[in-house]
Amino acid sequence: SQQGEEDPQALSIQEGENATMNCSYKTSINNLQWYRQNSGRGLVHLILIRSNEREKHSGRLRVTLDTSKKSSSLLITASRAADTASYFCATQIQGAQKLVFGQGTRLTINP
Amino acid sequence: NAGVTQTPKFQVLKTGQSMTLQCAQDMNHNSMYWYRQDPGMGLRLIYYSASEGTTDKGEVPNGYNVSRLNKREFSLRLESAAPSQTSVYFCASSDGQGLDEKLFFGSGTQLSVL
Numbered sequence: 001s002q003q004g005e006e007d008p009q010a011l012s013i014q015e016g017e018n019a020t021m022n023c024s025y026k027t028s029i030n031n032l033q034w035y036r037q038n039s040g041r042g043l044v045h046l047i048l049i050r051s052n053e054r055e056k057h058s059g060r061l062r063v064t065l066d067t068s069k070k071s072s073s074l075l076i077t078a079s080r081a082a083d084t085a086s087y088f089c090a091t092q093i094q095g096a097q098k099l100v101f102g103q104g105t106r107l108t109i110n111p
Numbered sequence: 112n113a114g115v116t117q118t119p120k121f122q123v124l125k126t127g128q129s130m131t132l133q134c135a136q137d138m139n140h141n142s143m144y145w146y147r148q149d150p151g152m153g154l155r156l157i158y159y160s161a162s163e164g165t166t167d168k169g170e171v172p173n174g175y176n177v178s179r180l181n182k183r184e185f186s187l188r189l190e191s192a193a194p195s196q197t198s199v200y201f202c203a204s205s206d207g208q209g210l211d212e213k214l215f216f217g218s219g220t221q222l223s224v225l
Contacts, residue, residue: 004153031211042115042201042216043154050211088153090214097142097161097212098169103153 004102134202141207
């Protein structure tokens with residue numbers, strides 16, 4: 001079964017609004033990462049948050065991590081049409097090198 | 112820099128045919144990975160190579176073999192393709208230092224098995 005589960009599976013908002021996506025996981029982690037995938041392309045790394053961090057920012061991205069609830073959220077502020085993509089969380093499980101990906105959230109920004 | 116390069120981009124096979132997907136990275140990364148992506152399933156790890164000379168099974172290795180040819184190249188082979196292997200395949204690499212592994216992905220191979 002998947003380590004990470006994302007919610008919602010799909011999200012459609014108006015340009016300029018904020019978009020929030022959530023990720024839950026099952027086992028203890030070293031870090032949690034978010035990736036973006038544009039249609040027909042490979043994944044691109046966005047941001048990494050370590051297990052001992054609670055919040056991290058990068059430009060218009062804000063990631064939070066709650067290890068007690070085993071959950072994370074990705075907030076994209078002031079969304080743009082170019083943010084239309086699928087977003088995946090990935091966890092690096094403690095004691096392992098490889099990443100395990102969630103099923104993704106498909107985000108559509110309407111102009 | 113080209114990053115991670117995969118070939119081919121598209122392939123159609125008949126059931127039972129074999130083929131090899133090629134992947135090369137020019138970032139001097141130690142670790143390389145093969146994932147498959149299916150609708151509603153996210154990315155699932157097929158095989159990975161933590162360093163040159165080593166390979167390990169991932170979540171869905173059945174029906175596949177891999178070869179870490181050298182530090183740059185990591186190939187995925189389907190010996191006898193099945194319709195269940197219709198998918199988009201992604202190769203990725205990371206520096207392999209153990210902590211905070213960030214993956215760099217290729218653009219994918221769309222494979223159809225008829």
